[in-house]
Amino acid sequence: MSLKTHTPRSLEGLKKIILNGQKLLFTGAKTSTVIPFNKEDELRKSGVLDIVDLSCLEKKINLDGEVVTVQGPVSWQELRSYLHEHSLEIGCWPTDQSAFVLSGVATSATGERCFSHGTIRDQVDSLKYMSNRGEVVALSSQNATPFANESYQNLYEIYKDYKNAPFPRFEKETDLMVGTEGQLGVITEVSLKTFPLRTTTYILLPLDCWKESNASIKYIEWAREQSEVYSFEFFDSRCIELCNESAMNGEKDYLVFEVEESVLESFVEKLCQVDESIDLEEMMVLDEKKFLSFRVSIPRGVNEFISHNNLVKMGTDAQVRSENFKELLDLYREMAKKGVDHALFGHIGDCHLHFNFLPKEDQVDECLVLLDIFYDNLLNLKGSPFAEHGIGTVKIKYISRFYTKEVLNLFHRLKTEMDPEGIFFPQGFMGAYERS
Missing domain, CATH: 3.30.465.10 (Uridine Diphospho-n-acetylenolpyruvylglucosamine Reductase; domain 3)
Known part of the structure; x- marks a missing residue:
């Protein structure tokens, strides 16, 4: 019917x-x-x-x-x-x-x-x-x-x-x-x-891979204290690869700070005080139109990759408190070790990241088990399982435990x-x- x-x-x-x-x-x-x-x-x-x-x-x-x-x-x-x-x-x-x-x-x-x-x-x-x-x-x-x-x-x-x-x-x-x-x-x-209405600009700061480094964590509380920061995002190197952004270093992850255009220079100075090793030449600055085009290209690139390769996207929408953010990263690191293609991106300032499995057909069942374990662990952390995209019909099976x-x-x-x-x-x- x-x-x-x-x-x-x-x-x-x-x-x-x-x-x-x-x-x-x-x-x-x-x-x-x-x-x-x-x-x-x-x-x-x-x-x-x-x-x-x-x-x-x-x-x-x-x-x-x-x-x-x-x-x-x-x-x-x-x-x-x-x-x-x-x-x-x-x-x-x-x-x-x-x-x-x-x-x-x-x-x-x-x-x-x-x-x-x-x-x-x-x-x-x-x-x-x-x-x-x-x-x-x-x-x-x-x-x-x-x-x-x-x-x-x-x-x-x-x-x-x-x-x-x-x-x-x-x-x-x-x-x-x-x-x-x-x-x-x-x-x-x-x-x-x-x-x-305020004119804003986006500062893209490259970082070492999240799977080997906790470098991103120190910026979370710092960014929350900066009144000029409108948004604070994260994209891993796999995202950069999937959206075909040639201007960016495909071997790096990126933090993205959105700030008022009028305070760009002073904000960059403050940013360099957080980490004196920051290389200004590796940093990128984009206006809103260019950044939003890049931002939309990430889920679009993921979906096109999935469609072209006949894969299934299976992702998380989890948020935790800042004191539990390292534990969330550790849970994602464990999933990343399983040999299934994946990408990580999202709203790091809110301690809210989307981990997306990109499994082949014979890996789907394993990913379902891993996600089930993940939501049990998230419940123990008192995290939110679906902080942004709702539950619909797709995620009903995971919500009842909460x-x-x-x-x-x-x-x-x-x-x-x-x-x-x-x-x-x-x-x-x-x-x-x-x-x-």
């Missing part, structure tokens, strides 16, 4: 689809890495039969002072371009800016700028969503959610400084829709805080009260209370 796709062109059309009572998966630009949109068999196996494509709804952007309101399938690139005309910027956005803003809110996407501006969750001023009754409901970040309870909040406290915990935050009304992946309703509008009885009970209450018929993405992580 092939998947049925619904394409509403208005909120009234969306309402009719919801009231029809089918179990639905909602999609935007289909950039998600945790929903296998290109593999219908896998979607059907997970229970997905009806997909609602939200890309044809009417879209609008409206600016009121320092708050911007987005309706419909507006991409992050479109939103940023609009704000730049008003000398404003959004707080953070995902690497792939073709993704839709409302989808990013639903999955609690973060990206590079989370390092300095915080998560999308805290930039949401208000939002609207369509409920299981087809009603448009308004939520405000100024109001507390009625679903918060002390035992759940005590569990969340362990992860409060992470981008995303293994389970969502439920403190504000708006939290009900942020990071819940469309399991409680469909976001139709969001109002976000904005920031003054859920306690209190978490499952709240999921059950939320679904019972907000989606009693189970029509909103029932295959999602909140269904864990039924699968447990």
Whole structure:
């Protein structure tokens, strides 16, 4: 049986689809890495039969002072371009800016700028969503959610400084829709805080390979103390090779600091004080356009390599506290020793790196075992398993170990009260209370 796709062109059309009572998966630009949109068999196996494509709804952007309101399938690139005309910027956005803003809110996407501006969750001023009754409901970040309870909040406290915990935050009304992946309703509008637009530049600092060196660790706390640093990223030499960046030293890993252009020289001087052995001639400086082109080319290069060689990508999305970062690197080093091709990159300033296995077909089972062991170890570190890209259907099998009885009970209450018929993405992580 092939998947049925619904394409509403208005909120009234969306309402009719919801009231029809089918179990639905909602999609935007289909950039998600945790929903296998290109593999219908896998979607059907997970229970997905009806997909609602939200890309044809009417879209609008409206600016009121320092708050911007987005309706419909507006991409992050479109939103940023609009704000730049008003000398404003959004707080953070995902690497792939073709993704839709409302989808990013639903999955609690973060990206590079989370390092300095915080998560999308805290930039949401208000939002609207369509409920299981087809009603448009308004939520405000100024109001507390009625679903918060002390035992759940005590569990969340362990992860409060992470981008995303293994389970969502439920403190504000708006939290009900942020990071819940469309399991409680469909976001139709969001109002976000904005920031003054600043021209930034990117400093690329080469380092010895992470598998033999801990040189990167000393920069983490230092970078957090530098107010001029907007983002702090890491890419290993395999990433450089996969994206075919000939201007960079393919034998080196790279740290990348994003700073305001006006303080470039003074920042480089401060950087050299951290490590007097830094060779300025090996350092590279890129403007935003060139860097973002390079940044997007990394996952694109990985995906092209996978497709060309008929491989399978299997990666992590893990974040830990700074005091546990060396332990995270050690876990990745153990996996790197297994002889499977791999690449490491991500948001080192947040102690959040993506380790990507690039296994051949006969190595897939071994990688599944290694990932299972990895998530057990991450649980012991009280790390967050999926800090940025959500859970979807692909990572459901790894998340249950992070859920306690209190978490499952709240999921059950939320679904019972907000989606009693189970029509909103029932295959999602909140269904864990039924699968447990």
